[in-house]
Amino acid sequence: MKNTKYISWPVLGLMAFVNVIGFDDIIYNFKNQGLGVITTWVILFALYVIPYGLMVGQLGSTFSNAGGGLSSWVRATSGDVLGYFTAWTYWAASIPYVVDTANTVVVAFGWLINGDNSMEQHMSNAMFAFLTFLVFIIFIVLQNRIKNSLQFLNALGGGAMFIMTILFVVLTVVNLMHGESIASAPLHVSSFTPKINLHFFSTLGLLIYATSGSELVAPYVTRMRHPKRDFPKAIMMLTIMAGFLTIFGSFSLGVFFNDHHLPVDLKMNGSYYAFDYVGRHIGLGHSMMFLFSIAQLLYMFALLALLLDAMTRMLILDTGKRFMPKQLLKLNKNGRPINGYILTSGLSAGILLMGVFLPDMNEIFNWLLNLNGIVSPYVTCWIFFAFMQMRKNSHKFQSDYVFIKNDRAAYLVALWCFIVTFAAATFGVFPQDVPPTSFTYWQELIMNIVTPLILLALGLIMPAIAHRQQAKGK
Incomplete structure (x- = not known):
């Protein structure tokens, strides 16, 4: 094998960074907790993200010859059945992620074309859903036609987003040095203290979602020259980049947005508001917003490439004939499980259809x-x-x-992370962005419970179909 086919640890670090966190993740959690999220980020990185990344590092190093990542780790430690179930739940959880990413691509195009958020006022829910579906259908086709697109897109997209985030922080400092007032002022210790209530606990899942995902690049560890040595390096690179992005990025948002009076559509449009604001304050007009829109598209294209490739490979190629129907194991001429992509598209369309019945485009997002x-x-x-x-x-x-090195201590740290993660996911079932007494609140609560259960049930059906095919000798 030639050297050019190896993935270096900096490239893998960028691939992980693309999947783990972006500027939008800062916006989402700033909307949920305001400046108090800075303290939450610091605690989360110290007590959760760093040990999480290092655990992934050891798992990736230990099973460096396993191509399925997380599902391979569970299979190696707990057997084939749990290995399959891990692969399925990971794949199923990636469906909403793919849809959300495609949603963001549509929003980015809207800003790039219109230069503002006018798309939200003029586009129907059905059209938003249709364009979202169209985005990843087109992307699946393009990805299958362009060879070696994954590494290129991830290096380009991850690098562009990190540079834009650094630029945003630097320009914030420049604005402050030139006497720019802080929108969230006056600042006190209480400004950075999270308000501990049900809303706070319901937002923890989104924080963990923002910082998880490094294990998705584990299937590519076998394509590194020295996986046992270099995979942990890639994880540490990811942690440092993500830490800078979240902590300094959140403070910078507090400079331009009053965290007591945030826009209702901040989660969907906040990144564009932020770069448009800073661009106009340094005399560049709307150019910063357009530049970010381009970086956002590159970043989201890279994320779609990684998600569609890695999640489908983990499910289809690593579970084997015992659990998957033979149709899903079919590979095209480029070695990609094309029917797995079709299944992904179908389920994504189903989730989009559920969202059409929500009040507006912002609420779907x-x-x-x-x-x-x-x-x-x-x-x-x-x-x-x-x-x-x-x-x-x-x-x-x-x-x-x-x-x-101590097994008992390592086990207890992992147990701590498990409890925190499970509790955060459970509290996340409670809707965050609508009044608790509204019809939409109960509508979203039901959807938040039913959607995961449907995806889980499908995971039980696949092995039954495969078993029936094998019994008939097909």
């Missing part, structure tokens, strides 16, 4: 986003489960990289 804050943390629990199983039987699993 918020619901899909918050749905990710439920299903994604539940699936993240598998990581800590696999790590605990590995450390319980550490004599069976050898690795050049070890997170905490």
Whole structure:
């Protein structure tokens, strides 16, 4: 194998960064908690994100020859059945993520074309859903026709988003040095203190969703030159970049937005508002907003590429014939499970159809986003489960990289992360962006419960179909 086919750890770090966090993640959680989210970010990184990344590092290093990532880790530590169930739930949780990403692409095009948020006022829910579906259908076709698109898109998209975030923070400092007032002033210690209530707990899942996902790049660890040594480096690179983005980015938002009076559509349009605001204040007009719109599109294209490729490969190629119907195992000439992409598209369309019945485009966007804050943390629990199983039987699993040499201590840290993640996912079921007494609140609450259950039920049907096919000798 030639050197050019290897993935270096900086490129893998950028691939993980693309999947884990972007400027929008800062906006989402700033809308939920205001400047208090800075304290939440610091605590979360210290007590959760860093150990989480290092656990993924050891799992990736220990099972460096396993191509399925998380599902391979669970299979190796707990057997084939749980391995399949992990792959399915991870894939199912990625469906709302894909839809949300495609949603964001449509919004980015709206800003790039119109230069404002006017698309929200003129577009119907049905048209928004149709354009969202069209985006990833077109992208699936293009991805299958363009070879080696994944590494290029992730390096370009991840790099562009990180540069834009640094630029936003730098321009914020420049504005402050030139006497710009702070919109959230006056600032006191209480300004950075999260308000602990039901709303706070219901938003923790979205925070964990924003910082999880590094394990999605694990299937590519086998394409590194020195996976046991370099995979942990990529994870540490990701942690540093994400920490800078969240902490300094959140403070910068507090400079331009009054966290006591935030726009209703901040989650959907906040990133564009922010860059448009800072651009006009430094005399560049709307150019910063248009530049961010382009960076956002590159970032989202990279995210779609990684999601559609990695999540489908993890499910279809790593579960084997025992659990998957033969139709889903079919590969096209480029080695991609094309029928898996079709299944992904169909389920995505179903979720989009559910969202059409919400009041407006902004509420569809918020619901899909918050749905990710439920299903994604539940699936993240598998990581800590696999790590605990590995450390319980550490004599069976050898690795050049070890997170905490003492098995008992490592197990307890993983147990802590598991409990926090499970609790955050459960509280996330409560809708965050609508009044608790409204009809929409109860509508979203029911959808938040029913949608994961439907995706879970489908995971039980697939092995039954596969077993029936095998019994008939097909």
